[in-house]
Amino acid sequence: MRIESIRAVPTLSAFFFDDQRAIVQGAERDGFGYRGDPVTPGFDAIREPGEALTVEIDLSDGTTATGDCAAVQYSGAGGRDPRFVPDDYRSVIEGQIAAEFAGRDPYRFGRNSAILRGIADPITGTDRLHTAVRYGVSQALLSAAATARRTTMTDVLAEEFDTDPANEPVPVFGQSGDARRVNARKMLKKRVPVLPHGLFNSLEKVGREGEKLVEYVRWLAESADEIGTEAGDTDSTDSADSYDPRFHVDVYGTLGELFGPPYDRPEVVDYFRDLQQAAGDYDLSVEGPIDAGGRAEQIHAMSELRDGLGDAGIGVDLVADEWCNTLSDVRAFVDAGAADFVQVKTPDLGGIGRSAEAVLACRGTDTRAYLGGTCNETDTSARACAHVALATDAGQLLAKPGMGFDEGFMIVTNEMRRTLARRRHARGDSRSTETDPEATADD
Structure with missing residues (x-):
């Protein structure tokens, strides 16, 4: 051929x-x-x-x-x-x-x-x-x-990078757009593993003292307690009380504008403590807390903040986004321990194989890979990324494209489920590990 x-x-x-x-x-x-x-x-x-x-x-x-x-x-x-x-x-x-x-x-x-x-x-x-x-x-x-x-495409990537693909769908991260309350409630009803992004891209949305973000995270936790434990909202085979979502909000560097350096000082650390308390029993990630204006400056600022939170025992995860674009950028952030997650922003990596390499750069470290991208992609690119996520067993995968949530969640979830079913069929295993807890990859 x-x-x-x-x-x-x-x-x-x-x-x-x-x-x-x-x-x-x-x-x-x-x-x-x-x-x-x-x-x-x-x-x-x-x-x-x-x-x-x-x-x-x-x-x-x-x-x-x-x-x-x-x-x-x-x-x-x-x-x-x-x-x-x-x-x-x-x-x-x-x-x-x-x-x-x-x-x-x-x-x-x-x-x-x-x-x-x-x-x-x-x-x-x-x-x-x-x-x-x-x-x-x-x-x-x-x-x-x-x-x-x-x-x-999962198998092509697995062969190329010598990986063992995931046997279950990678956790999907829903993005709400500005409809951050309506879409968050839809995500909770659909048992989305990671939510809701939130699109806090201005000080007006975060609050002049960060109070609007804290209030939103508190509302999110209350909504998760209310909706997430309701039975009969989805066709999931999991019991209602097994749903334990991770909260992930993107703030586009606005916290850096709000506080300014140094980022390990008590005022900043106390604010993240407020965010953690607002999240209650749910894990919380904050993406892009700072935009320092350059890669070296960003790595320093993120490391400073991460060290400050670690010293204070605050378990809010930091997600690198700004200035973490290329494969070399990802490796630099990982090597410096500057974040708990790095977003692999798939269009910015260029070649789709580079996204796989970026995810694998996190292997063996305490930094996890979030295979992200943008709402401004297409159904075709989103499906291709679902194969990257499966081939590399990424930490989480962005629901994309679009800002309506439902459509992107459907596209990447269905692509992963179809691919897993096809791979099981190819190896003669017709059982789904989603519906049969006794099924294993070795069957």
Whole structure:
């Protein structure tokens, strides 16, 4: 089998591109948009409709493999590549990239991924293609490899990185968008393992003294006590009292703006103690508490905060996001012990295989991998990421795309369940470990 041709199709992503810097600096909401001028290069407005670019690889057996080029909602922030403009890259994919891969063997995912990483970007003049382009083309290459091998994308990745894939769905992390109360209650009813993200991306939402975030976490714990123990809300086979969700809120560096350094001083530590007490008996993670303006500065600030919380015996986990974009960034945060979780922000890693490597960089450390991404992806890229999560047995997987919660939760959950069922069938085991507690991977 060989690669015959490659084409690019302008498509839609599931949300918007937002100028994070302008929002954090206090841009005024105007309905669903924002008033004022953007401050991040590449933006014509603070909020712009999301775009994607579908990559289709035609194989010599008549099948077609697909991947989607997509970029994060907050493009151009925290050290990320600039806002992705699909029209700029359609000719690159159908020209330079198509010529490079024509006639190649799709079976060789690792080799093809390495070739993709070596292609320069003619638009920016840099030695690597925009992360969104590498992300989408690599998804299509992974899909092509799975087609050539007649197996799942999970198995292709497991073979490539010598892993033992998960035998159960990876815990899914739901994101609420601004409907943080309505969607959180839906998540609790659906027994979502990790919730609700919350989208606390401005001091207005956090509170000028952080009081709104504390109040929200307290409400969340009360709601979990109320809804999470109700019987009959889902078709889950678990008993009602076995549901024990983890709380995870994203604050987009606003706590750093609220308090300022040093981050191990009593005022900051006491605030995190308030958050932990508000969460009650539930574990709590806080993502992106600080945005220090650079990788080295971010690692120092996060390490300082983590040490301060550890010395005070406060069990709130910190999640690295800003300035933790590339594989080398992830390794730097892990090596420094700067976070309890690192978000592997899949579009920012570029190639889909790089996301797998980033998750595996956490193995053998006390840092856990959160395979994330963005609401601004597509159904195709979300399903590809579900295979990365299974192949690497990641700590948690973001429900994506979109900000409506239900759709993204369905997409990644169903993809994992279908893949696990297919893998069990391939090895002659028709039982599901979700419904049969006696079933094991060795059966």
